[in-house]
Amino acid sequence: MTNPVSTRYSSHPEDFKRYTTPEIREKFLIEDLFKANELTGVYTMEDRLIVGGIHPVDHPVTLVAVEQNKAEYFLERREIGIINVGAPTQISVEGEIFDLGHKEALYIGKGNKEVVFHPSSSGATYLYYNSAPAHKSCPTKKITTAEAEVVTLGSLENSNHRTINKLLVASVLETCQLQMGMTELKPGSVWNTMPSHTHDRRMEAYFYFDISENNAVAHFMGQPDETRVVWMKNHQAIISPPWSIHSGAGTSNYTFIWGMAGENMDYGDMDAVKPTELR
Numbered sequence: 001m002t003n004p005v006s007t008r009y010s011s012h013p014e015d016f017k018r019y020t021t022p023e024i025r026e027k028f029l030i031e032d033l034f035k036a037n038e039l040t041g042v043y044t045m046e047d048r049l050i051v052g053g054i055h056p057v058d059h060p061v062t063l064v065a066v067e068q069n070k071a072e073y074f075l076e077r078r079e080i081g082i083i084n085v086g087a088p089t090q091i092s093v094e095g096e097i098f099d100l101g102h103k104e105a106l107y108i109g110k111g112n113k114e115v116v117f118h119p120s121s122s123g124a125t126y127l128y129y130n131s132a133p134a135h136k137s138c139p140t141k142k143i144t145t146a147e148a149e150v151v152t153l154g155s156l157e158n159s160n161h162r163t164i165n166k167l168l169v170a171s172v173l174e175t176c177q178l179q180m181g182m183t184e185l186k187p188g189s190v191w192n193t194m195p196s197h198t199h200d201r202r203m204e205a206y207f208y209f210d211i212s213e214n215n216a217v218a219h220f221m222g223q224p225d226e227t228r229v230v231w232m233k234n235h236q237a238i239i240s241p242p243w244s245i246h247s248g249a250g251t252s253n254y255t256f257i258w259g260m261a262g263e264n265m266d267y268g269d270m271d272a273v274k275p276t277e278l279r
């Protein structure tokens with residue numbers, strides 16, 4: 001069987017400035033996350049995060065080690081966070097069943113051998129995941145938006161009114177280095193992460209969804225003094241190296257999942273950049 005997870009190497013910010021649009025898309029954009037009855041992924045050398053999708057259609061999908069792990073099983077030295085962006089479904093971990101509703105998250109700690117993703121009985125199953133190396137086993141836990149740390153930022157006047165649901169963060173549960181959450185833009189607002197920021201201590205990945213038909217998101221990346229744009233469609237993800245801003249403006253409102261790994265677990269550790277400082 002071919003390896004369902006491909007490798008992407010890290011880029012130097014000076015090299016990034018010389019990339020063409022197709023090169024930026026090839027190195028950072030992840031276009032086809034969901035394939036029927038498969039787990040797909042990209043293993044980025046940016047903090048070794050694996051970013052991917054699981055799409056069980058007519059039979060369950062099992063989490064198995066990929067070539068990059070060189071391990072007996074996927075979670076031998078890793079943790080994983082999964083957010084359901086499709087119909088309510090079930091995930092079994094060492095035989096224990098977790099019911100995962102739309103926009104709910106499941107954290108599974110290092111050391112769990114048997115993880116099975118089941119097709120939903122009530123619609124299409126789309127599970128988005130991030131996985132990071134882990135040094136110890138933290139308890140497996142489901143987190144709903146009611147259990148998340150929720151903050152509302154921005155305003156309609158600034159077109160950036162949004163709710164940040166911090167699902168898998170240190171204030172909600174214990175993880176080794178993974179942090180994940182979901183930001184929902186209010187109707188009429190289109191800007192995420194504006195004012196923007198970088199955090200050299202952590203890389204980040206964004207996954208855009210709930211983008212309605214014929215709409216798209218212009219995702220901005222690069223060092224603050226020399227940015228580039230990547231046009232993104234529904235169900236696409238993008239890798240943000242630690243030196244890069246990660247902001248987006250949609251042609252309509254949308255939702256996205258952010259995930260981070262790296263040096264610290266402090267969600268608020270960001271180096272803010274004013275809109276007037278961007279180039």
Ligand SMILES: O=C(O)C(=O)C[C@H](O)C(=O)CO
Nearest residue numbers: 162164183192193194246258
């Ligand atoms: O809209 C936002 O602002 C975000 O969602 C920001 C992300 O959570 C982020 O970049 C965390 O570092």
Ligand SMILES: [Zn+2]
Nearest residue numbers: 197199204246
């Ligand atoms: Zn960030």
